Amino acid sequence: MPELPEVEVTRLSFAERIAGARIVSMRLGKPLRWPLGVDPASLAGRRVLGVRRRGKYLLVDLDRGLLLLHLGMSGALSFGPARTPAGKHDHLDLETDCGLLRLHDPRRFGAVVYAEDEADPVANKLLGGLGVEPLSEGFELIAFHRGLRQRRAPIKQVLLAGDLVVGVGNIYASEALFRAGIRPTLAACRISKPRAERLRVAIREVLARALAVGGSTLRDFSNAQGESGYFQLEMLVYDRAGQPCRQCGASIRQIRQGQRSTFYCPACQKP
DNA sequence: AAAAGCCCCTGGATGC
DNA sequence: TGCATCCAGGGGCTTT
Numbered sequence: 001m002p003e004l005p006e007v008e009v010t011r012l013s014f015a016e017r018i019a020g021a022r023i024v025s026m027r028l029g030k031p032l033r034w035p036l037g038v039d040p041a042s043l044a045g046r047r048v049l050g051v052r053r054r055g056k057y058l059l060v061d062l063d064r065g066l067l068l069l070h071l072g073m074s075g076a077l078s079f080g081p082a083r084t085p086a087g088k089h090d091h092l093d094l095e096t097d098c099g100l101l102r103l104h105d106p107r108r109f110g111a112v113v114y115a116e117d118e119a120d121p122v123a124n125k126l127l128g129g130l131g132v133e134p135l136s137e138g139f140e141l142i143a144f145h146r147g148l149r150q151r152r153a154p155i156k157q158v159l160l161a162g163d164l165v166v167g168v169g170n171i172y173a174s175e176a177l178f179r180a181g182i183r184p185t186l187a188a189c190r191i192s193k194p195r196a197e198r199l200r201v202a203i204r205e206v207l208a209r210a211l212a213v214g215g216s217t218l219r220d221f222s223n224a225q226g227e228s229g230y231f232q233l234e235m236l237v238y239d240r241a242g243q244p245c246r247q248c249g250a251s252i253r254q255i256r257q258g259q260r261s262t263f264y265c266p267a268c269q270k271p
Numbered sequence: 272a273a274a275a276g277c278c279c280c281t282g283g284a285t286g287c
Numbered sequence: 288t289g290c291a292t293c294c295a296g297g298g299g300c301t302t303t
Contacts, residue, residue, distance in 0.1 A: 003297090006296075030280095033279075033298090033299085056297075056298090070297080070298090071296090071297090072280095072296095072297060073280090073295070073296060073297055073298095074280085074281075074295085074296080074297095106281050106282065107279085107281050107282085107295090108279080108281080109280070109297060109298080110297090125299090151273075151274090153274060157274085161298090162297090162298080169296055169297070170295090170296060170297085171296060215296095218295085218296065219282095219296085221296075238296095259277090260295095260297095261294085
């Protein structure tokens, strides 16, 4: 479910409302990807300062320590008045005096991890190897092209790896490569500087557009206010195997790369 | 160092 | 209706 736009949309939908809230209690459901790393009861009484995002992680800053949240493949957050008891897939309930922050995650690839600070070994292990933020000033051509040049793997998989640039997942990798006219199977090191610039711009535009329309809701994504996204209506290649390219009419192809589906137009995207 | 595979887990869609 | 198989928006870890 959640790539950078969905995570950011989620953050924007509750960050201001939860800022300043006092934690009343914390309840965990079934195990997520990693243990919390602290006694949940010890967080009672702490104050939430704000919510930041790094890649696909949300960082909930407390007056002491922080919580790292990851939505994995099927996670979604909600924040508001607690109106229903925790369901079988609600694996985090953070009760505050401003509302209940709840993580719903059927597949449990998500995570809730406590760290004293970002230098904490636990936090560093998760955040330390992350690449540049694609929507930041720091995402510039020279370093991006230099990074691509030292990778022989297919460009799609380099984008997904997240150590060069973060936040680009399976949907937006296919979408950005289509907009850049680049075949997903092309070795990253063979992308010329002008094409790298096209790709850089395409990544920014696709992510910014998805963010602006609330992300993509394929199955069940919704932000912390329960609102769904609409980028799926604008997808040009993802999940469109066999359908005509919206640009040239050729049949969209689907292939497997690293056990993930990739979609592209054989005519518009050059090897 | 980089790349390729393997898992973690549940549920929905599809096929027989 | 029941059951088996495949697929899904991620990414850390282990092995080449």
